[in-house]
Amino acid sequence: MRLLYRRPDFTTVMLVLGLLFLYLPMGVLVVYSFNESQLVTVWAGFSPKWYGELFADRQILSAVWTSLRIAFLAASMAVCLGTVAAFVMTRFGKFRGKTALSSMVTAPLVMPEVITGLSLLLLFVQMAQLIGWPTDRGMATIWIAHTTFCSAYVAVVVAARLREIDRSIEEAAMDLGSPPLKTFFTVTLPVISPALAAGWLLAFTLSLDDLVIASFVSGPGANTLPMVVFSSVRMGVSPKINALATLIILAVSVATLIAWWLMHRKEKKRRLALQEAESQ
């Protein structure tokens, strides 16, 4: 009996407690999104009515649309910039400005948001004075700000992958006379494409999530979803926000589940291929 029932050790207990700590508050949000009562903390029976109210809220819906557009554009641009930065850092050897580039790639990862936001706003104001652009701040300025800090995250993800892959394939292609640009697009890019997808998704969620930087660089015209949620949450808890939270958690969970399934399938295939190779 002793052998069957292993006493869980300290670290396993902490892992379970840590996961409970991470998930219980989100569970509470989900449960109370179905609460009949306006008071988020008193249970008054099951009702999906807050979802109806959420979808009737024009302000939230238009903010969702704005945020999705900015996040899509910022993530796409960040993948381009971040991949180039990662490639330059891992494949170009030494060059002038390498230290500067690698510092500027890692610094945004830890820079407090208030500093980034303030500094970018001052830049846009100065630019408007000097070259007359941007005349008014909004989606374009948020896009630039998000692209900048997201490309740092993409660069780190892609650089890690670039370092892992076998360089001899790229070298073989170049030895056979393939020009560098062609080698990049036909050999390197297909191999790192999972990292690009991961980087894009990370950048997309980071952009969707940002409140502080967007608040600094936005103008009166553009309200992103976090800005609308924040002004509502400041007033206190509201069941409509709970309903929104539930939908966000649902979307992220489904996306994660799909990602897990894809990775799991790939791993299984790899193991099968290995077994086959061994048996031959």
Place this chain on the structure above:
Amino acid sequence: MQPIKTWLKRLKLGRRAVIALPLVWLTLFFLMPFALVLKISLSEAAISIPPYGPLVEYADQTLQVFLNLGNYLFLLSDSLYIAAYWGSIKTAFVATLACLLLGYPMAYAMARASARWQLILLLLVMLPSWTSFLIRVYAWMGILSNSGLINNTLLWLGVIETPLQMMNTQLAVIIGIVYAYLPFMVLPLYAHLARLDNALLEAASDLGSRKFNTFIKITLPLSTGGIIAGSMLVFIPAVGEFVIPELLGGPDTLMIGKVLWEEFFLNRDWPVASALAMVMLLLLLIPIVMFHRYQSRELEK
């Protein structure tokens, strides 16, 4: 010979262009803005658009340069700002320590799980950070408030007669930071612990080392990189945190990110906000350099 030469020339030009693209973008939108923050922090507040005075003026054939140190002196003279800096560093430090104490055993257990479970556990730890920071902080408002889940439960059980004041306290801010930043602590710790060679631990145990001794002498030193990276990923953003003290904090939780926000958005004093940002950057310089050195060592591996 000629075509090869032009090809090499083109290659060199292409190489430069590829390097220039991220370098120029980041210089323009990341480095330059800091120079502007420094500049504005040395200017005087003015009632104009934008609300600060010029640093350089040319009139009557004289070039005048105004360097106004008043904003920095003002920060020093008002105890509110010093208290805010100190409060931020203290709160961020306690929260980082709590993250480490909770995150380390979690990462250790993850690294010891089977390969299949490792992936699942990793996704489970990271998933919350992909949802929404704001909404995760908001979740604690419903839990900690006077009519919140904890107080209601305790009142119903009869443990307490009057609700405990948990919202708008230092404790709420620390819980919020730990909750929001825990995944960023676990991730680098896990990466380091998973890389740890099991043969080392087995050798130690074969030689008669006790578990605790092995941990102190082998596991802990080999995971210092992860401890530094995780702690910096929590500590530095936590010092400048605005959302958490704004939503969960109260009058006694002074944090510099919130003070900067109010100087900028409520008082519209851009020069003082810039000076606040410069001093914060100065205080965080050592941790940022530490993180950068760790990160570039990781990148070179």
